[in-house]
Amino acid sequence: MKLGKRWLPAHLLVWTYAVLLIVPLYYFLASAFKSNEEIFAHPFALPSSFGFGNFRTAYDSADLGTAVVNSALVTVLALALTLLLALPAAFALARSTSRLASAMEKIFSLGFLIPTFAALFPTFLLAAATGLFHTRLFMVFFLPATAMPLSVVILVQFMRTIPREMEEAARMDGASTYTVLRHIYIPMCLPGIATVLLLNFLTFWNEYLYSLIIIGPDPEQRTVQVALPTLKAITGTDYGVLTAGTVLTLVPVWVVYTVLQKRMQQALVNGAVKA
Amino acid sequence: MTTLTSTPGGAVVRQPAPPATTGHSGTPRQGGTILAVPALVWYAVFMIGPVIAIFVIAALHWPGMLQPVSFAGLGNVRTVLDDPVFWDAVRNTAVQLAVALPVMIVCAYMLGYYVAQKPPGHRVIRYLLFIPGLISTPAKAMVFYAALSPDGLANGALKSVGLGSLTDAWLASPSTALACLIALDVWSGIGFTAVLFAARLDSVPDDLGEAAQLDGAGHWRTMWRIHFPVIRDYAGVVTMLQFLWTLFGSAQHVLLLTQGGPGSSSTTLSFLVYQKAFIAADLGYSQTVGVILFLAGLVGLLTIRRAFRQNY
Numbered sequence: 320m321k322l323g324k325r326w327l328p329a330h331l332l333v334w335t336y337a338v339l340l341i342v343p344l345y346y347f348l349a350s351a352f353k354s355n356e357e358i359f360a361h362p363f364a365l366p367s368s369f370g371f372g373n374f375r376t377a378y379d380s381a382d383l384g385t386a387v388v389n390s391a392l393v394t395v396l397a398l399a400l401t402l403l404l405a406l407p408a409a410f411a412l413a414r415s416t417s418r419l420a421s422a423m424e425k426i427f428s429l430g431f432l433i434p435t436f437a438a439l440f441p442t443f444l445l446a447a448a449t450g451l452f453h454t455r456l457f458m459v460f461f462l463p464a465t466a467m468p469l470s471v472v473i474l475v476q477f478m479r480t481i482p483r484e485m486e487e488a489a490r491m492d493g494a495s496t497y498t499v500l501r502h503i504y505i506p507m508c509l510p511g512i513a514t515v516l517l518l519n520f521l522t523f524w525n526e527y528l529y530s531l532i533i534i535g536p537d538p539e540q541r542t543v544q545v546a547l548p549t550l551k552a553i554t555g556t557d558y559g560v561l562t563a564g565t566v567l568t569l570v571p572v573w574v575v576y577t578v579l580q581k582r583m584q585q586a587l588v589n590g591a592v593k594a
Numbered sequence: 595m596t597t598l599t600s601t602p603g604g605a606v607v608r609q610p611a612p613p614a615t616t617g618h619s620g621t622p623r624q625g626g627t628i629l630a631v632p633a634l635v636w637y638a639v640f641m642i643g644p645v646i647a648i649f650v651i652a653a654l655h656w657p658g659m660l661q662p663v664s665f666a667g668l669g670n671v672r673t674v675l676d677d678p679v680f681w682d683a684v685r686n687t688a689v690q691l692a693v694a695l696p697v698m699i700v701c702a703y704m705l706g707y708y709v710a711q712k713p714p715g716h717r718v719i720r721y722l723l724f725i726p727g728l729i730s731t732p733a734k735a736m737v738f739y740a741a742l743s744p745d746g747l748a749n750g751a752l753k754s755v756g757l758g759s760l761t762d763a764w765l766a767s768p769s770t771a772l773a774c775l776i777a778l779d780v781w782s783g784i785g786f787t788a789v790l791f792a793a794r795l796d797s798v799p800d801d802l803g804e805a806a807q808l809d810g811a812g813h814w815r816t817m818w819r820i821h822f823p824v825i826r827d828y829a830g831v832v833t834m835l836q837f838l839w840t841l842f843g844s845a846q847h848v849l850l851l852t853q854g855g856p857g858s859s860s861t862t863l864s865f866l867v868y869q870k871a872f873i874a875a876d877l878g879y880s881q882t883v884g885v886i887l888f889l890a891g892l893v894g895l896l897t898i899r900r901a902f903r904q905n906y
Contacts, residue, residue: 438648
């Protein structure tokens with residue numbers, strides 16, 4: 320369709336919003352290289368020098384190094400566990416036609432209706448009861464559960480597209496169920512697995528409230544999202560350090576996004592609306 | 595976690611059934627259902643269990659982690675309903691939803707429509723729209739903290755254009771604290787929702803709009819009268835998602851930006867659940883609000899579904 324002159328207001332509004340998205344990020348990036356005086360005097364000027372002093376201060380004062388390692392550890396292990404649980408489940412549900420299986424599928428798809436953050440306090444009790452309170456391990460166990468409905472539903476959809484003949488042929492050759500899963504289903508739904516991994520990478524890496532309560536503020540164990548807000552308290556109003564710290568925590572996500580932009584957009588769109 | 599090892603044994607027995615059984619093509623496949631059990635159990639233990647526990651704890655009198663627990667029945671409900679702070683939270687949550695949700699959905703739909711027309715620069719826009727979907731809640735809160743604190747970005751901008759008298763401690767003033775939280779919801783919500791709409795509108799055939807244009811319909815009419823009805827139920831799903839995120843997710847924003855204050859001017863229901871559990875240690879109260887929140891979520895979902903039901 321042609322976009323005529325009357326679209327001018329639309330262009331303006333859209334680009335205004337785009338500016339509203341980009342300005343805070345620019346401000347953060349620029350401020351990360353400035354001192355407080357520079358930030359207040361010229362908030363939007365390019366930094367006069369590109370020293371990493373603020374980054375170092377943020378890194379040291381909030382123990383961000385340890386925090387990044389903790390976040391990475393929790394995220395990677397939780398992702399692995401998610402796949403370990405969701406792949407066989409999706410495999411079973413996609414192939415089965417029994418009533419039981421469709422009831423199970425129903426449970427998973429109804430799981431979308433339970434908001435992830437609904438049951439913070441009971442989850443905290445569960446952590447305490449299992450003796451895993453103030454450990455990263457509990458988060459590694461817990462996060463996959465929150466991701467289960469979405470992961471299973473997405474994987475089932477991908478697996479349903481795999482023709483039955485593939486499995487029947489393999490069975491003729493005496494393949495076991497495990498072989499069928501390992502050598503037919505998993506290779507053929509790699510795009511689905513990638514979607515699940517990307518989506519969950521984002522939610523796991525960005526998870527805040529549960530990590531705060533369950534892992535707690537111990538600098539040895541806390542994740543980067545928990546460490547970040549402490550900068551506000553430690554540095555008072557040193558915006559340079561605050562913004563530098565924030566930028567540091569955004570780097571992994573931003574790198575992944577830029578490298579895998581197309582795929583990530585697809586994943587997020589699919590993931591959000593598969594309910 | 596022993597899912598994979600348990601399979602091969604059971605599977606060997608399951609040789610392919612003769613293809614003669616035409617009606618029941620599912621027979622050879624059923625053995626695998628057990629593979630779904632670990633995931634289901636995991637989900638039940640970590641998600642369904644705690645949700646049920648909310649309802650149980652709501653019926654208990656439990657004044658602190660190490661205090662004795664007694665059965666309270668509906669006593670908590672009475673305490674909650676008599677508490678003015680609870681009603682403040684209800685009001686704040688209602689305002690938050692009533693403002694944030696329509697603004698977000700309407701703007702996001704129009705933005706999504708705009709992007710789907712592929713105007714110049716739409717690739718850049720698409721890239722930018724994803725930004726709020728990528729950054730974590732604490733990082734978003736830092737952005738808003740830097741922008742709205744007394745010597746932050748907003749006040750700086752106001753001063754530099756000579757409107758210094760309008761500056762305010764936005765996050766610490768009772769009249770603007772809630773508005774700041776809503777602004778955060780809207781700011782971060784529009785972008786991602788717009789992408790969702792754009793993705794759906796991309797799959798609406800082009801000739802649908804073109805036909806309408808030939809009949810003399812402008813973009814405004816095409817957007818609302820032609821395209822919107824087509825994706826109506828999709829819009830419903832997106833609204834439900836944003837509803838849930840706003841209703842339950844606001845606790846984190848409140849915690850990071852205003853702590854519910856000043857007074858209770860920015861306390862939302864989901865923050866009240868958090869605050870009563872982990873700060874005030876009134877656990878029965880907290881989970882009673884949790885139950886109310888849960889029911890509100892359910893009612894909201896059903897209402898939205900009804901409102902967006904396909905009606906042609």
